[in-house]
Amino acid sequence: MPQRQLRITDDLDLLLEVLPPRIRESLDELEDLADLVEVVMDLGRIPEARFPGRVKELPLPPVTREDLVHAVDGVGDFGQDHRAGIERTLHRISAICNRQGTVVGLTCRVGRAVEGTVDILRDVIESGRSLLLLGRPGVGKTTLLREAARMLADELLKRVVIVDTSNEIAGDGDIPHPGIGRARRMQVPAPERQHAVMIEAVENHMPEVIVIDEIGTGAEALAARTIAERGVQLIATAHGNSLENLLQNPTLSDLVGGIHAVTLSDDEAQRRNTQKTVLERKAPPTFDILIEIQDKDSLVVHHGVARVVDRVLRGGAPRPELRRRTETGEVEIEETPVQEQAVIRALPALGTGKPQRLRIFPYAVSRGKLQRAIRDLRVPARLVDLLQEADLILTVKSQERRQPKRLQDATLRGVRFEVVKSNTLKQMESFLRREFQLGEFPEAQELALREVEEAIDEALDNGHPVELSPQEVFLRHLQHEVVAEAGLVSESKGQEPFRRLVIFPG
Secondary structure, three states: OOOOOOOOOOHHHHHHHOOOHHHHHHHOOOOOOOHHOOEEEOOOOOOOOEEEOEEEOOOOOOEOHHHHHHHHHHHHHHHHHOOOOEOOOEEEEEEEOOOOEEEEEEEEOOEEEEEEEHHHHHHHOOOOOEEEEEEEOOOOOOOOOOOOHHHHHHHHHOOOOEEEOOOOOEEOOOOOOOOOOOOOEEEOOOOHHHHHHHHHHHHOOOOOOOEEEEOOOHHHHHHHHHHHHHOEEEEEEEEEHHHHHHOOOOHHHHHHOEEEEEOHHHHHHHHHHOOEEEEEEEOOOOEEEEEEEEEEEEEEEEOHHHHHHHHHHOOOOOOOOOEEEEOOEEEEEEOOOHHHHHOOOHHHHHHHOOOEEEEEEEEEOOHHHHHHHHHHOOOOEEEEHHHOOOOEEEEEEEHHOOHHHHHHHHHHOOOOEEEOOOOOOHHHHHHHHHHHHOOOOOHHHHHHHHHHHHHHHHHHOOOOOEEEOOOOHHHHHHHHHHHHOOOOOEEEEEEOOEEEEEOOOO
């Protein structure tokens, strides 16, 4: 990936011009004005200048009605969302009104066009597939949308239309901000009209790409699906920080295919080793790729949304791609190893917002071997000592017909009863693989994990360092994690292809 060349345009002088002279003069005296985020003016209060992580009260008398009138007269008309702007800039002025509709407070937010941020997603955007961006407010979603629109229109010469609901992508006024390049912009007269303007854009202007900020309603989700079905590339943002948030949102889950409950036949439930009622994806997703923006220099990219959602609903891990921008501006892409992921129990997770650990009550089963199998496979399960705390009872086949009364009572209360053939580590692992739908480990990985477990025991028992056999990078990484979980220290030594771990006793 090439290094980015950032260019920031803020037109700060145009925002300062609309402020009352005394406030503008006070701001001009600040040394770090280039980092200004917003100016807040509330009637009867000291005006504030807000910067990243701090607020500075200006050394002035409280804001007067005349101050507010001066600022309001200097900006465009306020819409139904009480927002206005300054033509051909990205600055946003938001009003607080009293019951009579009179402005009693203003938030004057600095808008900056930042060119050079889209490099971290350039290949994904150029693929022509539809992208959905998620992330908390202020993390840079709109900046990425603006940059993507400009790149597609100017560099790839595509027909791009921006549906700009609150004028945050292309600024206020009839002439859009130059930050969107040759892309065209359609303004939305009122937020509740966004879905209609989305459809109008594709029907009237033949775009190859439509860019939308903040899909938030069922009507907008339906409009997005209609656009995608016509073969138009969609690049949009939505409410929510992650794929899990989206799956739990009954309105917006349709963007990734939607979820519904399906009742399986007895045979199918037994084959899948699941409950009879399971969650499944009900339709093709609107978006092909989902991107979680963690911060301005770190993204999580989910390729093939249909496969990812299906995997999560069946209890698997998403397996995303991690992208980071280094201090030197280079972009690093890291594939998340399949076996390194923690497995998510889909049904409990979707209800609680976090993965649910399966609580197992072992009866006539070796706790040590079961605990080791849980640790080896890295599944979200734990052992419990009390029957009333258990989700599942695990026992061996020889005990199946000789259940004591308390186990019979537990099964009558709905606690699941599972059986392994014998009290061996292999049987424990096979049970957990079925329970969490893991499939079989590659032989090399299984041997590497067994070796590190035995070496940990040796290091603890004998109190001396233990050297393992050479392994490839991914397997060494897994071995390091197992050692760290055991509370010991390990380091790699030697040169490839003979590089290996050494485990040191605590």
